[in-house]
Amino acid sequence: MAKIDPRTVASLLREYAQRASMRGDNPYRTKAYLRAADSLTALSQPLDRIIATGALTKIPGIGDAIADIVTKLYQTGTHPSLEKLREDVPAGVMELFAIPGLRPDKILKLHQALGVNSLAELEAAAREDRIRPVKGLGAALQTKLLQNLAIVRSGEMQLHLHKAAALLEHAVISVKQEHPEFSRVEIAGDFRRGCELVSDFALVAQGRKSTGIEDTTLRLVVTDRKHFGANLLEATGSADHLEQLKTFAADKGFTLNADGLHRGRKLIASATEEEIYQALDLQFIEPELREGRDEIERAAKQKLPALIRDEDLHGILHSHTTASDGTETLEAMAEATRKRGFEYYGVADHSQxxxxxxxxxLQEIAEQHREADRLNKAYNGKFRILKGIEADILADGSLDYPNQILEQFDFVVASVHSRFKLPKKEQTERIIEAIGNPRTTIIGHMTGRQLLRRPGYDLDVDKVLKACAKHGVAVEINAHPWRLDLDWRWHQKALDQGCIFSINPDAHSIRELDHMHWGVEMARKGGVPAKRVLNAMRLTALLAHLARRRQTS
Structure with a gap:
């Protein structure tokens, strides 16, 4: 049999993992197979070369055992263990793994109890109310399936930002090792534009001459120094931005293509992106803004904002500890935050x-506040722990502590964690009621979405943003890569309304503190400047801001 392409190998490895999971295989082994499959979608070299040189185990997530499976799949298009697993259920059942949050045992139950063999049959069973009566499935699952079917994207493999980052960083290292003659390698595509989900894995490398695109599972564009900027611009996209930019150039008498900006036969600019935008009398458009919205029009008027950067943030205002569902103590989280160069750490554990x-x-709040006081005394003004809480917004819009307790906190993050399916009007009024509470400082993960898992709840975001602006409540950009909520597409509307933002990691561990970067990426993509971000304030300014809010409340 002819050897197959790496994406097909990745698909077969996913099938192997999914079929094994339905048999009750070790979940850690299943996850290892899935991680390896993800890695195969961003290879910097042809797979046959990697196998021939014995370099499979250098790829993240691939050890000796998985390397043997990958080699067999690549060489034959199958594997004896996979063929045996295929005897259990038909191929169409594998489509059900595309549904966010649908566990393998539930998939098997749907197949065995209802004969569901495809997404189409699953949707039919749900709409015909055949899932609800089945023991072990039920009404809640039926409703969730109908909801999540709407967010399934067939045929397109997308990764969360943090997972894409790991694969692309490895790809850059691999390309540099494989091609020491490349003087520069840059990430392009969706990732460079800060898209919340990444499907276009692209690198641009600078060699001695242009050699086009190499045949790997990621796009590797090789160009020379003279044309590097033009190729980087083209490989970054988006398609809408490039189409509009080419039209703008044509209106000025230029031609723009992957080779550069031309006037007639003369090459005007191509070495850097900056030169190309400058030659068109445009303000430089940061990659995150290149989505074909109004960025070219604003750049022509020199009206693009200076976007926030990682180094503009001076503290963290939403994070968890072992007091609720975090994995580290208050002291450990605060110290890790301090070592990352921040001035303050705002703890916001879950409420009662x-x-x-x-x-x-109430007793645990008092204990945590005493611990914060002890640590702040030891820091002696060089760092500050702020006493916060992530207060649940109840169904009627009230927060779940009385006012005399809420007044003890430096800040309050108000969030929805229940009753996601309220009608749009009720959900909107509920959140607006919480925003109107004078103790609320930040509205947390406003829409409740979880990328590739569940959509946000039905909400009039425009009305909620107006309420935030009216009451001076910050809109959270939740930086956890599964959330990235509020969606960047709403940021300009929030800015226009007069809102301020707070970029928070929602960290439950020390490692998750570094999610702050993804929040910054979303803010940049939404066009947010540092002056509109609460935790871009230095500690003294933030304390003054919080004190003013307490006085006016």
Whole structure:
């Protein structure tokens, strides 16, 4: 049999993992197969070369055992263990793994109890109310399936930003090792534009001459120094931005293509992106803004904002500890934040209604505040722990502590963690009621979305933003890569309304503190400047801001 392409190998490895999971295989082994499949979608070299040189185990997530499976799949298009697993259920059942949050045991139950063999049959069963009566499935699952079917994207493999980052960073290292003659290698595509989900894996490399695109599972564009900027611009996209930019150039008498900006036969600019935009009398358009919205029109008027940067942030205002559902103590999280160069750490553990997350009782609040005071005394003004809480917004819009307790906190993040399916009007009024509470400082993960898992709840975002602006409540850009909420597409509307933002990691571990970067990426993509971000304030300014809010409340 002819050897198959790497994306097909990745697909077969996913099938192997999914079929094994339905048999009750070790979940850690299943996850290892899936991680390896992800890695195969961003190879910097042809797979046959990697196998021939024995370099498979250098790829993230691929050890000796998985390397043997990958080699067999590549060489034969199958594997004896996979063929045996295929005897259990038909191929169409594998489509059900595209549904976010649908566990393997539920997939098997749907197949065995209802004969569901495809996404189409699953949707039919849900709409015909055949899932609800089945023991072990039920009404809640039926409703969730109908909801999540709407977000399934067939045929397109997308990764969250943090996963794409790991693969692309490895790809850059591999390309540099494989091609020491390349003087420069840059990431392009969706990732460079800060898209919340990445499907276009692209690199641009500078060699001695242009050799076009190499045949790997990522786009590797090789060009020379003279044309590097033009190729980087083209490989970054988006398609809409490039189409509009080419039209803008044509209106000025230029021709823009992957080779550069031309006037007639003369090459005007191509070495850098900056030169190309400058030659068109445009303000430089940062990659995150290149989505074909109004960025070219604004750049022509020199009206693009200076976007926020990682180094503009001076503290963290939404994070969890072992007091609720975090993995580290208050002291450990604060110290890790300090070592990352921040001036303050705002703890915001879950509130008492969040029983599932170890929400804080009144006694536990007092204990945490005493610990914060002890640590702040030791820091002696060189660093500050701010006492916060992530208060649940109840169904009627109230927060789940009385006012005399809420007044004890430096800040309050108000968030929805229940009753996601309220009608749009009720959900909107509920959140606006919480925003109107004078103790609310930040509205947390406003829409409740989880990327590739669940859509946000039905909400009039425009009305909520107006309420935030009216009451001076910051809109959270939740930096956790599964959330990235509020969606960047709403940021300009929020800015126009007069809102301020707060970029928060929602960290439950030390490692997750570094999610702050993804929040900055979303803010940049939404066109947010540092002056409109709460935690871009230095500690003294932030304390003054919080004090003013307490006085006016």
């Amino acid at each position: 209604s969040a029983h599932y997350a170890g929400g804080l009782s």
